[in-house]
Amino acid sequence: MIFMNYSVCEFTQKYQDAVALSLDFENADLFITVTGSDFLPELRRLSDKRETRQMVELVNRYFHAHLDSILDDIMEKQVFGRVIGKVWVIEYQKR
Numbered sequence: 001m002i003f004m005n006y007s008v009c010e011f012t013q014k015y016q017d018a019v020a021l022s023l024d025f026e027n028a029d030l031f032i033t034v035t036g037s038d039f040l041p042e043l044r045r046l047s048d049k050r051e052t053r054q055m056v057e058l059v060n061r062y063f064h065a066h067l068d069s070i071l072d073d074i075m076e077k078q079v080f081g082r083v084i085g086k087v088w089v090i091e092y093q094k095r
Helices: 008-024 041-046 056-075
Strands: none
């Protein structure tokens, strides 16, 4: 897993690139949100009664597997039709 620390300038450039892609392809058709949570039944079964702070890696692995599955459906299986561009962002929140 790679963590990148972008400067404000780099983040602004990446944002502008994403907006330019959207304008070039006549706006986005889909805006999809995927949320990771440690309260999912699948994770509760795997947690062995551990607390949330003890299973951060398990939650992250499940989230990325779920995200990969969704992206595969959209990009490879083309469940929403032909894909001509993609941009995604993953935000981590500590609560």
